[in-house]
Amino acid sequence: MLKLLNKIIRIGVITEPATPPAAAEMERLGIEVKRTLDRRFAGSLAIRHVDAGSCNGCELEIHALNNSYYDVERFGVHFVASPRHADCLLVTGPVSRNMEMALRRTYDACPEPKLVIASGDCACNGGEFGVSYASCGAVANVIPVDVRIAGCPPAPAQLLAALQYLLQSARAQHIPR
Amino acid sequence: MTDDNPLLPFIDACRRNGLDPGPMDPATLAPASLLRVDVSQWLELAQAAKSAGLRWCAFWAGEYGTDMEAYSCMERAGAYLILRCRFGREQALPSLAPVFPSADRPERHARDLLGIVFKDQPDERRWTRHHAWKATEHPLRSDFHAQPPGPTPADHEYPFVTAHGPGIVEIPVGPVHAGVIEPGHFRFQAMGEIILNLEERLGYVHKGIEKAAVGRDANGLARLAGRISGDSTVAHGWAACQALERAAQIDVPRRALWLRAVLAERERVANHLGDIGAICNDAAFAFAQYQLTRLREDSLRENATVFGHRLLMDCVIPGGVAGDITADQARDMRNNAITLAAEVKQVIQILEDSESLEDRLMRTGRLAPELAAELGVIGFAGRASGQVYDVRADAPYAPYDQFEVRVPHYRAGDVAARAKVRSEEITVSLEMMARLLDSLPNGPCRTPWHAPAQACAGLGIVEGWRGEILSYVSLDEHGQVTRFFPRDPSWLIWPALELCVQGNIVPDFPLCNKSMNGSYSGHDL
Incomplete structure (x- = not known):
């Protein structure tokens, strides 16, 4: 136990500061936002991840968002176990035909605002797999997409930037009287 | 062939069973030794391999002109053996799943994608095929270019193994799981908290x-x-x-x-x-x-x-690595x-x-x-x-x-x-x-x-x-x-x-x- 506590204390807090990207920076980061969040979501975003056919590369980098360096939860972003608890779907992979209905049903089960982030080149445009007998290609071919993040796979810093941008733009919205 | 050839027990097993596998070709698919075998010997050679302690590694198939060809790869002490069999499209290939249980799913995969007919395959159910193509269609054949006309229905009719009895519950999990992981379906039969049986249903991320x-x-x-x-x-x-x-x-x-x-x-x-x-x-x-x-x-x-x-x-790129x-x-x-x-x-x-x-x-x-x-x-x-x-x-x-x-x-x-x-x-x-x-x-x-x-x-x-x-x-x-x-x-x-x-x-x-x-x-x- 002492060794464990000693290790925790010695490593300390390694979480890196992360500032939301300026709008101008978004293109460089390969992030395209077509719809932002309502201000009611400014402090918290519940994400349901759906692997619709990815090679698992994207998932590895989404996992990294929760490591101590990025610690995405400090921004109120958390991954939930059911689409019914989610504000947002984070979809990876080309949509395989065998996952098409599962993705549609997950989308249907998700309450408004149902923000959909297509993450990774496959989700954005079909990537190496395109449209075939087995693949529907891009996520937008199956459900409406609000945010695109390019990359094979997108790095955690890129994912974090996109999420921070969404939360910041929600925060910046005018509060109706 | 030297005495320390790890495949020697296989050759001995063939001889004991009166099989003549023909000459081994060490070059075509090196480092594996390739045996060109007739469909009539396919099963018996696999049985000989099993009795000689070979580990089963892989099965794959493909078109060979108007015929089909199947490959079965096995290994013993670092030496790889590949059986290759060419056979007519309408001919049945004996299943190796009764000999090597792990050959079951690869064979069903080949049946779904190439339409290979297996003899004595213990599992008649589809595997990689859900509903994106029909049982009569074979996407890996060169004359197949179709795409599904509309949305692909969910795979809801797969005949899972069932269990009945007082206190037995069935727990379906997936394809969309609770964590950030890949999709697949798990069907549990449980008695209270104890798992009696698990059956996997995969193929959800088949992307061709x-x-x-x-x-x-x-x-x-x-x-x-x-x-x-x-x-x-x-x-x-x-x-x-x-x-x-x-x-x-x-x-x-x-x-x-x-x-x-x-x-x-x-x-x-x-x-x-x-x-x-x-x-x-x-x-x-x-x-x-x-x-x-x-x-x-x-x-x-x-x-x-x-x-x-x-x-x-x-x-990693063909010929080396991308950067020094x-x-x-x-x-x-x-x-x-x-x-x-x-x-x-x-x-x-x-x-x-x-x-x-x-x-x-x-x-x-x-x-x-x-x-x-x-x-x-x-x-x-x-x-x-x-x-x-x-x-x-x-x-x-x-x-x-x-x-x-x-x-x-x-x-x-x-x-x-x-x-x-x-x-x-x-x-x-x-x-x-x-x-x-x-x-x-x-x-x-x-x-x-x-x-x-x-x-x-x-x-x-x-x-x-x-x-x-x-x-x-x-x-x-x-x-x-x-x-x-x-x-x-x-x-x-x-x-x-x-x-x-x-x-x-x-x-x-x-x-x-x-x-x-x-x-x-x-x-x-």
Whole structure:
């Protein structure tokens, strides 16, 4: 136990500061936002991840968002176990035909605002797999997409930037009287 | 043939059974020995192989003109044997699943994609096919170009094994799981908390990789191979490039081979770090998760700095590696490997001191060595259950033929043993990395790819972090791919998961699953 506590204390807090990207920076980061969040979501975003056919590369980098360096939860972003608890779907992979209905049903089960982030080149445009007998290609071919993040796979810093941008733009919205 | 040929017992078994397998061809699919066999001998030769102690590795098939051809790959003591059989489309191929149980799903995959008719296949159910194409359609045939006319319905009518009786409950899980993981369906029958039976239903991430490979050039194939399973991008890339290079008879510069091994060991370490952390996290021991994902992140960042990609995608290319490293980078990487080894050792020691963790991991998800042998389980999952095989040590390919590779192994076969094998493999890999970087040869890091002058084929065999990867590639006279079959180790790991969870409690399933860690994408193709 002492060794464990000693290790925790010695490593300390390694979480890196992360500032939301300026709008101008978004293109460089390969992030395209077509719809932002309502201000009611400014402090918290519940994400349901759906692997619709990815090679698992994207998932590895989404996992990294929760490591101590990025610690995405400090921004109120958390991954939930059911689409019914989610504000947002984070979809990876080309949509395989065998996952098409599962993705549609997950989308249907998700309450408004149902923000959909297509993450990774496959989700954005079909990537190496395109449209075939087995693949529907891009996520937008199956459900409406609000945010695109390019990359094979997108790095955690890129994912974090996109999420921070969404939360910041929600925060910046005018509060109706 | 010399007396120490590991395949000699197979030849003896053939003789005892009055079989004449004909001459072995050591060149066409080197390093494997190729036997051209008649359909009438297909089953009997497999039985002889089994009686001679050969391990079953892979089955794949393809079109051969208007006929079909099937391949079955087996191994003994590092020597690979491939049976190849050509037969008419309407002819039935005897199923090898009654001899080698793990041949079941690969055969059903071939039936779904190519329409091969099997004789005495014990399972009539579809496997990779859900509802995107009909039973009468065969996507891997060259005359198939169709796409589904509308949305593909859910796979809701699959005839799962059922169980009835008072107190028995059925638990369907997936394809969309609760965590950030790949999709697949698990059907449990449980009595209270005890799992009576688990049946897997995979194929959800089938995205047509074998078909997508056809017509690509070498570089295009390497890119695709790097995306079969994103966590094994180096291993699959290397296996595919090795197959291409053997087919086209291209000699890869020594420096490139050393760098490929550095990449492969980095991939192994990063995956082991992340997964050991995740296993502990599934037992609510978050300390391990935070410490080991921190070390994993450090390693991925070094990948990005030195090789230009955090997961090392597209670093292995036909003819060599995409980018070279400087002497300073080699020195830094070496020193960082030594530092990392010390830190991993420290964290693992803390895990081993934890009795509560031990309580969750030991005797959980036990795969008995006898079962592991029967299923031909490979990689760390096999090595935790007494199946001591590592391509790097037992059938070494360059540059591993220049080094001694220590292979950690246990017989307990539980989650703890699998985690322990993996933690020891981190040490072995980091030591290997230091030795590789210390002895990095000078010279170019790639040689130009040139398409072969005639149609040819090649076989790649490498040890990925999950286990042995086989990669079969055939090229036409223009250097375009006509057939690509990558056999991810997951084909041999998934059936083991079904058995190792029996008698465990449902809440321990995540531990069992994570400790086996089959790839869905690598299996579904």
